[in-house]
Each structure stands twice: as C-alpha cells, then as structure tokens.
Amino acid sequence: MTGGLPAGVPAIEAVDVSRTYQLDGVSVPALRGVTLTVDPGDYLAVIGPSGSGKSTLMHLLGGLDRPTGGRLVIGGRDVGSLTPPELATLRNRTIGFVFQAFHLLSRTSAVDNVALPLVYRGMGARQRRERAAAMLGRVGLGHRLDHRPNQLSGGEQQRVAIARALVTDPTVLLADEPTGNLDTVNGQAVLALLEELNTESGVALVLVTHDNEVAGRARRRIAMRDGVVVSDSAAPPGPAEAAAAGGAEPVGGVR
Numbered sequence: 001m002t003g004g005l006p007a008g009v010p011a012i013e014a015v016d017v018s019r020t021y022q023l024d025g026v027s028v029p030a031l032r033g034v035t036l037t038v039d040p041g042d043y044l045a046v047i048g049p050s051g052s053g054k055s056t057l058m059h060l061l062g063g064l065d066r067p068t069g070g071r072l073v074i075g076g077r078d079v080g081s082l083t084p085p086e087l088a089t090l091r092n093r094t095i096g097f098v099f100q101a102f103h104l105l106s107r108t109s110a111v112d113n114v115a116l117p118l119v120y121r122g123m124g125a126r127q128r129r130e131r132a133a134a135m136l137g138r139v140g141l142g143h144r145l146d147h148r149p150n151q152l153s154g155g156e157q158q159r160v161a162i163a164r165a166l167v168t169d170p171t172v173l174l175a176d177e178p179t180g181n182l183d184t185v186n187g188q189a190v191l192a193l194l195e196e197l198n199t200e201s202g203v204a205l206v207l208v209t210h211d212n213e214v215a216g217r218a219r220r221r222i223a224m225r226d227g228v229v230v231s232d233s234a235a236p237p238g239p240a241e242a243a244a245a246g247g248a249e250p251v252g253g254v255r
C-alpha cells in the first residue's frame, strides 16, 4: 500500500529544510538544512541528544509547523503553497501522531477519543463510533470502549492514542518517544503493536527515541546533532562519515 499516493511519490520529502525560532529577539537555529525522504511503509527511528532538533523535525514532517527555509512536501503537496486550512486538511488526511504523554481527552471515553479526528471528515456519529470501535478492537481494546483514560493503564492509554492516530488511515505515523512513559513490559508491547501495524497496514512509522534498543529495531536510523542529520542508515556513507567510522579505507576495498 502507498497510502493513496501514486507509485514513486515519497510520503514526505524534506529538502534542505531549516527552522529558526525567535526567542526574545534572539534567533535559535533548531534545524539547519535537513534533507530526508520518508517512503510509504518505511520504519525509521530518529535518534540524537536532547536539543538536537528531533521534536522540531517531527513537527515539520507532520505539518504542525512550517520550515523557515528549504522545501517540505507532504503527500505530494508543497507545504509552502498551502493556506493554514489546506495544511490542516492535509495533516488530517495524511499524518497520525502519537506522543509520549498520550494527550487523550480525560473526561471522554476511549471510543469518543478515537472517533474525534473523524469529526473533521464530516462523518456521521454512528459511522464514527463504528470505525473507532473497530480500530480499538484492532489495538486489543475492544472491551474498553467506554472507559475513560483514568480508568485505563498507561499501556492501554497509549493504545487508545495509537488507535486515534490510525483511525483516519494515514500514510505516516509520527511517534515522539511513544514508550517514554511506559514500563518495560508495556513499552515493548506498544512497540510490537506499532511494528505490527507498520507491517500489516503499510503505514510508515517514524519514531523519535532516546533508547538505542528501540532504535535498533527500526529498519532505518537517522542520527541528529545540532540541527543536522549526521547519519542516515538508508544513505550510502559519505567520505566524512566513512572517516568518522574508522578513518581507513575499507579492508580489501569492498564497500
């Protein structure tokens, strides 16, 4: 599946993208020329120290924010050419978000939390509930439809958030430290669920993580430092990376 995109069109393409924040009259360059492509069905982890620009990159890739330089194309549409409502519609159609802190509505049932993104589709209440209930069944919570978040465990709350992110059938799921608030067992289960959804539904999975073990499971790893991508395991190593990795020519000249 390519998420409704014509074959060969990347899900997201960032070309020399930068983002500078203005803080009390001072420019803070959070991203300084990032180029990367997310293809339909990808599974990639973004790693890097705190402050390296991971969250800023996620906000841009998800169309929550716009670059101050470079070109960003989401679902074949150049973000720079879109009005705010057009960008919001594109985001709703293309991207699902999962955050460390779940961000569920606390006084709203699981099924209504999951159904919320469908309101913006103009879908009727009954159909919304049916779709949301089916999605909760898909993440193993078919028996918890009417529970409110405080009646669910952390792992269950994150499953509700995953169901909410996927109920619109997005091309890309952006997950910022999705296991950061969970114990090891629940963290592993949530990660396994995300991987299963990636494999079975073909949604591209972009995971920000501090955890090298989590990153090690991804098919592709992108390392960031000081607002730039310092390595991308999908790209062939450039001369600077090869030098950093060992300095010498590969033994026998084999690459």
Ligand code: ADP
Binding pocket: 021, 022, 023, 028, 029, 030, 048, 049, 050, 051, 052, 053, 054, 055, 056, 057
């Ligand atoms: P990470 O997610 O890797 O911790 P961030 O993307 O949050 O990194 O931050 C990158 C840099 O941009 C940091 O130096 C941070 O202090 C700065 N920054 C992030 N958000 C803002 C903001 N809204 N205003 C000013 N500076 C910001």
